[in-house]
Each structure stands twice: as C-alpha cells, then as structure tokens.
Amino acid sequence: MKFSLQRKQLCIPYFIFLILFVVIPILFILFYAFTDSAGNFSLYSLIAFFTSTNKINVLIQSLLFSVINTIICLLVGYPIAYILASSKAKFNYVVVMLFVMPMWINFVLRTGATRDVLTWIGLNGGQHPYIATFIGLFYNYLPFVILPLYSTMLKLDKAQIEAASDLGCNRFQVFTKSIFPQTIPGVVSAAQMVFMPTMSSYVIPETLSEGKIILFGNSIYLGFSNNQWNSASFMAIIMLAIVCISMLVTRNYTEKDQEGGSSRW
Amino acid sequence: MDNKNYIIELKNVSKIYEDGTIAVDNFNFYVRKGEFVTFLGPSGCGKSTTLRMIAGFEFPSKGEILLNGKDISNLPPNKRPINMVFQRYALFPHLDVYDNIAFGLKLKKIAIPLKDKEGKPVLKINKNKVKNLKREIYLTKKNKHLNEEEKETKLNEYNLALEKAKTTPEQAYKYKKLSDREIDEKVARALKIVDLEALEDRDISTLSGGQQQRVAIARAIVNEPEILLLDEPLGALDLKMRKDMQIELKEMHTKLGITFIYVTHDQEEALTMSDTVVVMKDGLIQQIGKPKEIYDEPKNAFVADFIGESNIYNATMIKKMSVRFLDHNFDCLDDFPVNEKVDVVIRPEDIIIKNENEGMINCKITTKIFKGVNYQYIALVGKNEVMIKSTKEYDVGQTVGLDIYPDSIQIMKKDFTTNIYTDAWINKNNQVCIDDVPFDCDILQLVEGGKEEDGYIVDKKGKKYDFNDADVVAEVGLDKIEIVDDIESENSQIVGEIVDSVYKGDHYQYIVRTENEEDFVCLSSYTYNLNDKVGIHINKNDIKLRLKKEVSNYEI
Numbered sequence: 001m002k003f004s005l006q007r008k009q010l011c012i013p014y015f016i017f018l019i020l021f022v023v024i025p026i027l028f029i030l031f032y033a034f035t036d037s038a039g040n041f042s043l044y045s046l047i048a049f050f051t052s053t054n055k056i057n058v059l060i061q062s063l064l065f066s067v068i069n070t071i072i073c074l075l076v077g078y079p080i081a082y083i084l085a086s087s088k089a090k091f092n093y094v095v096v097m098l099f100v101m102p103m104w105i106n107f108v109l110r111t112g113a114t115r116d117v118l119t120w121i122g123l124n125g126g127q128h129p130y131i132a133t134f135i136g137l138f139y140n141y142l143p144f145v146i147l148p149l150y151s152t153m154l155k156l157d158k159a160q161i162e163a164a165s166d167l168g169c170n171r172f173q174v175f176t177k178s179i180f181p182q183t184i185p186g187v188v189s190a191a192q193m194v195f196m197p198t199m200s201s202y203v204i205p206e207t208l209s210e211g212k213i214i215l216f217g218n219s220i221y222l223g224f225s226n227n228q229w230n231s232a233s234f235m236a237i238i239m240l241a242i243v244c245i246s247m248l249v250t251r252n253y254t255e256k257d258q259e260g261g262s263s264r265w
Numbered sequence: 266m267d268n269k270n271y272i273i274e275l276k277n278v279s280k281i282y283e284d285g286t287i288a289v290d291n292f293n294f295y296v297r298k299g300e301f302v303t304f305l306g307p308s309g310c311g312k313s314t315t316l317r318m319i320a321g322f323e324f325p326s327k328g329e330i331l332l333n334g335k336d337i338s339n340l341p342p343n344k345r346p347i348n349m350v351f352q353r354y355a356l357f358p359h360l361d362v363y364d365n366i367a368f369g370l371k372l373k374k375i376a377i378p379l380k381d382k383e384g385k386p387v388l389k390i391n392k393n394k395v396k397n398l399k400r401e402i403y404l405t406k407k408n409k410h411l412n413e414e415e416k417e418t419k420l421n422e423y424n425l426a427l428e429k430a431k432t433t434p435e436q437a438y439k440y441k442k443l444s445d446r447e448i449d450e451k452v453a454r455a456l457k458i459v460d461l462e463a464l465e466d467r468d469i470s471t472l473s474g475g476q477q478q479r480v481a482i483a484r485a486i487v488n489e490p491e492i493l494l495l496d497e498p499l500g501a502l503d504l505k506m507r508k509d510m511q512i513e514l515k516e517m518h519t520k521l522g523i524t525f526i527y528v529t530h531d532q533e534e535a536l537t538m539s540d541t542v543v544v545m546k547d548g549l550i551q552q553i554g555k556p557k558e559i560y561d562e563p564k565n566a567f568v569a570d571f572i573g574e575s576n577i578y579n580a581t582m583i584k585k586m587s588v589r590f591l592d593h594n595f596d597c598l599d600d601f602p603v604n605e606k607v608d609v610v611i612r613p614e615d616i617i618i619k620n621e622n623e624g625m626i627n628c629k630i631t632t633k634i635f636k637g638v639n640y641q642y643i644a645l646v647g648k649n650e651v652m653i654k655s656t657k658e659y660d661v662g663q664t665v666g667l668d669i670y671p672d673s674i675q676i677m678k679k680d681f682t683t684n685i686y687t688d689a690w691i692n693k694n695n696q697v698c699i700d701d702v703p704f705d706c707d708i709l710q711l712v713e714g715g716k717e718e719d720g721y722i723v724d725k726k727g728k729k730y731d732f733n734d735a736d737v738v739a740e741v742g743l744d745k746i747e748i749v750d751d752i753e754s755e756n757s758q759i760v761g762e763i764v765d766s767v768y769k770g771d772h773y774q775y776i777v778r779t780e781n782e783e784d785f786v787c788l789s790s791y792t793y794n795l796n797d798k799v800g801i802h803i804n805k806n807d808i809k810l811r812l813k814k815e816v817s818n819y820e821i
Contacts, residue, residue: 159355162322165342166349167369167488177368181359 032233077145085153129209152186278328306545615673624666649770746787749800757800
C-alpha cells in the first residue's frame with residue numbers, strides 16, 4: 001500500500017494547534033474584554049481603564065521601565081557582542097555560553113536566587129525596589145540582547161568595513177558609518193526581544209521589589225487572580241496592541257536586512 | 266633622481282602572519298606613474314596580500330612601501346591617497362547609489378594654508394606629524410620580524426625626525442569640507458564615466474551585478490586617488506559582461522590617467538589589459554614583464570603553464586644552440602651549457618602542421634576539437650603528446666609532419682632537477698629521517714666498502730662508525746619518488762597534498778607538500794588533481810646520502 005502525505009495533510013496538526021492555543025484564547029480575551037460580568041456586551045472595561053489614573057500610571061511606568069531596560073541592555077550587550085564576534089580567540093564560544101547558560105535555569109528559581117544575592121550584598125528589594133528590579137531585569141534580558149547581536153556581528157561584511165576606511169573613515173567613523181548600520185537589524189531584533197517581555201514581566205518585579213513595583217504584567221495577573229476577568233482581558237488587549245505596534249514599527253528594518261543580505265550574494 | 270617616475274615602490278617587503286606562514290616573500294617591485302600593472306597568480310600566491318599592503322589593510326612585517334618616495338608602510342588606509350575596488354564590490358547596502366559614491370567625498374577635507382592678517386603664512390608645530398612618528402616608533406619596537414640592528418637604525422631615524430618635528434614649526438592648515446555643490450558635480454562626473462547617469466537614486470539592492478560593479482568603480486575614482494587598486498573586480502560577472510568590462514576598464518585607465526594595480530588569477534584578463542604583468546607563486550615573483558614578453562619568453566615552466574596553453578617537455582642541450590626533445594634535435598636561439606637538462610615550451614599555435622614526412626618530425630593525430638577560429642589537435646610523438654592549433658583540417662588517425670622553428674622554442678632553466686633535503690638525519694635504526702619521517706636507506710654508502718655489524722658500520726680497515734643522530738643531506742631524483750594512491754597502505758611512507766602540477770608531454774611533474782611544508786617533487790604518468798591527498802614511497806637504494814661533517818667524527 002502506498003502511503004503518501006500531502007503538504008495539506010501535514011499542515012493539519014499545526015492548524016489545530018494554532019486554533020486551540022492562539023485563535024481561541026484571543027477570541028476569549030476579546031469576548032471578556034467587551035462584555036460585563038453577566039456576559040452582555042459592554043464598553044465598561046474600556047472606560048474603566050482609560051479613566052483610572054492608577055492603571056494608566058502602571059502602563060506609563062511599564063513603558064518607561066521597558067525603554068530604560070532596553071537601552072541599558074543594548075548599551076552593555078553591544079560592546080560585549082562586538083568583542084566576542086571580532087576576536088579570534090577560541091574561548092569566545094565559552095564566553096557566549098557563560099552568558100547564555102543562566103537561561104537554562106528556571107526563570108522563577110533564578111529570580112529567587114537573584115533576590116537572595118541582592119539582599120546579601122545589601123540591595124534588599126524592600127529598601128531599594130527600583131535598583132533591585134532594574135538589576136533583575138537587566139540580568140535576565142542581557143542574554144537576549146547578546147545573542148541576536150552576536151549572530152549579526154558574526155556576519156559583518158569585513159570588506160564593507162575596509163571599504164569605509166579606504167574611503168577615508170577614521171576608526172570612529174568606520175564604526176558609525178559602516179559597522180553600526182550593518183548591525184541595525186540585530187539591534188532591532190535585540191530590542192524586540194527585551195522591550196515587550198520587560199513590559200509584561202511579572203515574576204521579576206514581584207519577587208525583587210517585594211511587591212512594591214507593579215508593572216503591566218503584574219496588574220494583568222492581579223486582575224485575573226481577583227476574578228476581574230473583564231478588565232484584565234482588556235489590559236491584555238492593550239498589551240497585544242502594543243506588541244502589534246512595535247512589530248509594525250520595526251518591520252521595515254528587518255525586511256531591509258533580508259534584501260541587503262540576498263543582494264550581497 | 267631617476268626613480269621620480271615611480272609612484273609606488275616596494276622594497277624588500279615581506280608579510281609573515283602570526284602563525285608563521287609567509288604570504289609575501291621579499292618583494293621588490295615598482296610601478297610607474299600611469300601604468301596598468303597586474304598581479305597574476307593562482308589563489309594563495311600572495312597577490313591579494315600585496316595589494317592589501319598597498320591599500321593599508323595589512324602592514325608589511327619587513328621592508329618599506331614608498332609612495333612618491335615617502336614611506337607609507339604603517340599609514341592607515343584612510344590616510345593614503347589610494348582607493349580600492351573590492352572583489353564583491355563591498356557597497357554599503359544602507360545607502361543609495363548617490364550616497365555610496367559620495368561617501369568618500371563627504372569625509373574628505375581640503376587643506377587650506379593658514380595666513381595671518383598680513384598675508385604671511387602661519388607657522389605651527391605639526392602635531393599630526395609628531396603623533397604619526399610616535400606611532401611608527403611604537404610599531405617598530407613591537408615588530409618581531411626585524412632584527413635588533415634593523416630596529417636600531419629605524420628607531421634612530423624616527424627619533425631624529427621626531428625631534429625635528431617637535432622643534433621646527435611648519436605651515437599650518439585649516440581644513441574645509443567639500444560643499445554640497447562640489448560633491449554633486451563630482452558624483453555626476455563619476456556616474457558619467459561609468460555610464461550610470463540615471464541611476465543615482467536607486468537602492469543598491471535593486472542593481473544588477475554589472476551595475477554594482479560600476480558603482481564600486483565610481484565610488485573609488487570619484488576620490489581622485491593617485492592609485493586605483495582592483496582586487497579581482499570582474500570575478501563575479503558572467504563571461505560576456507567580463508569581456509565588456511575589461512575593455513571599458515582599459516578605456517577608463519587611458520581616460521583618467523590614474524595608475525591602476527589590478528589583481529587577478531585569470532591570465533587572459535591580465536594579458537589583455539595590462540602594461541606590465543607580475544606573475545606570482547607562493548609569495549614570490551616569478552616574472553615581471555610586458556604581456557607579450559611573458560607569453561613569448563616565460564622564465565620557467567610555471568609561468569609557461571600558467572599563462573596560456575603550452576607544450577612543456579624535458580629536454581637536453583646537445584650542442585651549442587641545439588636542443589633535443591621529442592626524439593629530435595631542434596635548432597634554438599637560447600644558449601645554455603651543453604648537456605644541461607632544461608625545460609622547453611612551445612605554444613600550440615607556433616607548431617606548423619605539414620603533410621607526412623615533410624616536416625621535421627612525424628606524429629599521429631589522436632584528438633581533434635573544432636574551436637571556432639581553428640582546430641586544436643593532440644598528436645602523439647612516441648609517447649609524448651603535442652598540442653597543436655591550426656586552421657588546416659586533418660583527420661584523427663592521420664600521420665602528419667610538424668615543423669618547430671627556432672624562434673618558437675623557448676628554453677627555460679629547470680626549476681627542479683632533484684630533491685635535496687638539507688636537514689635530514691640518521692636515526693638509531695640507521696634510517697634517514699626526512700621531514701621527521703624515517704625512510705629505509707642504504708646507510709653503507711656513507712662509508713666506502715662498509716658492512717653492517719650490530720647496528721654499527723664497519724669499514725674495510727675495521728673502523729667502527731655510529732651514525733645515530735648524524736646530520737646528512739639526502740638527495741632523491743625526481744623520477745625516484747613514487748606516488749601511492751592508497752595513503753593507508755604500507756608503501757605510503759609519508760602523506761602530502763598535491764600543490765602543483767605541470768604537464769610535460771608524456772608525464773606530469775607534481776609537487777607533493779606534506780603537513781610540515783616539506784616538498785617532494787616527483788614525476789608520474791598518472792593524473793592527479795590539485796589538493797589530492799597522496800602517499801609517497803621512496804625505494805631504499807634511491808636515496809643518496811652525504812654527511813654534513815667528516816666521517817671521522819662518527820668513529821668509535
């Protein structure tokens with residue numbers, strides 16, 4: 001008997017998966033966001049969200065946290081990635097692994113350990129909630145910056161760098177005019193990897209600030225755990241909207257990268 | 266000075282990489298102003314490294330690079346009036362055509378002499394010069410490849426210059442950027458030269474390979490460099506486009522009057538375009554000359570084989586101006602000592618086909634290929650193959666006569682007549698170690714009438730010798746080294762890679778290079794390709810040994 005699978009049939013499992021775990025949950029969220037507790041259509045959650053200074057403040061604070069954390073991670077991660085990618089030493093891979101290895105440990109456990117270490121060196125979350133939270137966020141998201149940057153930097157076109165210096169760039173100009181533009185796709189994807197997860201992070205602020213700092217993720221969680229399904233769902237929609245916006249904004253850069261890449265070869 | 270016309274001069278330039286590989290070995294060479302020079306050679310011959318040293322991407326380990334008589338060896342690329350067209354163009358994908366070309370112009374600053382109110386030149390101490398000299402001193406101190414003496418003379422020179430620069434004020438300059446209008450004009454002119462006028466706003470990724478190539482050239486020439494370097498710029502184009510670009514580049518060279526230094530591995534490209542060709546191999550210059558000289562009078566078998574198609578044979582000078590090969594004595598124009606073994610090269614188009622018995626020798630045609638302009642025949646003379654190009658038509662299997670006139674026979678000194686290993690030694694088993702691999706050998710040849718007794722050698726008079734650890738010079742004839750296909754077999758004593766092959770009528774001459782960079786030159790009638798891994802076998806009696814010290818040193 002001949003048994004052959006067609007492409008269509010191969011798609012079925014993924015299709016089921018998508019429906020079950022992506023489409024249906026989104027529909028649920030949409031349903032809860034625009035209904036009241038009795039299940040009737042209502043814009044109550046929307047109005048409640050935009051009139052509550054408390055919730056807007058949380059949103060703004062989360063955005064600020066995300067922006068600052070993204071910038072810090074990029075500032076620190078970029079040089080590390082550059083050094084790792086450009087030096088020929090054999091231990092490079094080991095160093096990359098050292099940065100990446102903590103990611104293999106469960107995130108909640110790791111954050112608990114971070115809290116203990118911080119308390120031990122005197123940066124107790126109760127007294128220094130902001131510092132402790134930032135350290136935690138930075139520590140957790142740095143690898144997500146280094147990895148994409150490292151991989152784009154491995155692909156840096158040496159000839160372009162040489163061309164820049166051949167055409168009159170000094171070392172600093174070589175960086176600003178050739179190396180940095182080449183790494184922009186990496187920077188964008190690194191920023192994406194940090195910005196949104198920071199916004200929705202829940203365990204890190206919760207554990208490290210001992211509940212003193214509430215980010216958007218915490219507030220969604222609080223909503224669900226307090227049985228305010230409608231308002232929490234609406235906040236989740238806001239979250240989704242921000243994800244979509246940030247993807248739209250960055251889409252141009254990532255597409256450009258692919259074009260440039262293919263034309264070079 | 267007579268070398269005023271030399272725009273760039275390389276003096277004893279060597280490049281040795283950190284792992285010890287020598288990319289360029291003692292390069293001496295100059296380029297005249299306005300010349301079109303091509304570095305030609307197989308990959309890995311050091312041609313690109315030389316170009317990169319001229320551009321400033323690599324610094325020579327030894328020697329000097331002089332630009333208009335001034336040493337620029339350690340100057341970074343942005344301070345040299347030299348621009349390069351890269352192999353894969355290296356255009357900036359984030360900029361459009363205009364910005365790519367204007368890239369260098371936007372960075373350029375023009376020096377304007379400073380004058381005070383009365384119009385007298387302002388004198389200041391040149392801080393840049395001081396900085397550069399300090400850098401030179403630092404680099405010289407760190408250079409591992411110079412010996413102490415060379416270092417000292419160089420350092421003294423620099424220190425003197427530094428003192429002078431620190432104390433004598435010079436004309437001061439202020440620097441001005443080019444205005445947008447000037448940039449516009451220059452870019453427009455460059456675009457016109459490369460025939461891309463309408464494309465200035467296009468994105469790089471929307472251009473075809475040929476157009477990208479033109480942008481790359483425009484980006485380099487717009488800076489009005491004194492020398493334009495081209496690193497295999499046509500390598501990525503298809504054949505027809507390459508031919509067109511060759512002609513265009515040549516025209517551009519005439520039009521611009523800039524010195525071009527071109528790197529390629531394509532011999533045809535080199536011959537068509539250049540005024541002077543430098544043939545390189547293994548970091549060494551093989552021959553420098555005009556294209557015609559190099560084609561007609563190659564200095565050695567490598568050049569002959571690399572440039573154009575050729576018949577190369579082992580030959581012997583049998584008397585003055587007469588050389589024997591293909592079982593016939595031919596008159597020739599080159600004078601070599603009688604009985605010397607030489608290589609001869611004859612270009613296929615220089616052989617004249619005649620009817621049977623009408624030529625100097627007879628041969629039988631075995632293959633015939635129609636090439637458009639002419640026929641290419643392979644014919645057999647005894648066991649030797651002869652390649653002939655002719656417009657006359659003959660059939661396969663036909664016997665024809667051949668004429669080879671004296672002016673088409675180029676005689677070259679043999680590059681290898683025998684393999685000599687000067688750092689061989691004898692181990693305790695009375696084997697000779699070449700490249701640290703033991704080979705069985707006839708150790709008795711070291712002592713006249715010797716005999717072996719318990720690992721010692723005893724001569725006629727009963728004197729005993731112990732040759733353990735003795736340094737010897739080992740010599741093996743080219744034909745005595747056997748290539749073994751099966752590198753795992755017992756016959757394969759040492760394994761190496763084929764790095765060079767030259768066809769000589771009925772056999773190939775190969776160079777097998779081992780991991781430790783020891784070369785074995787051998788002859789074989791079988792075909793191997795470059796980079797093939799093969800084993801080598803040498804028969805016990807074919808290794809000739811000579812002690813480095815007197816025999817009496819080893820007496821016990």
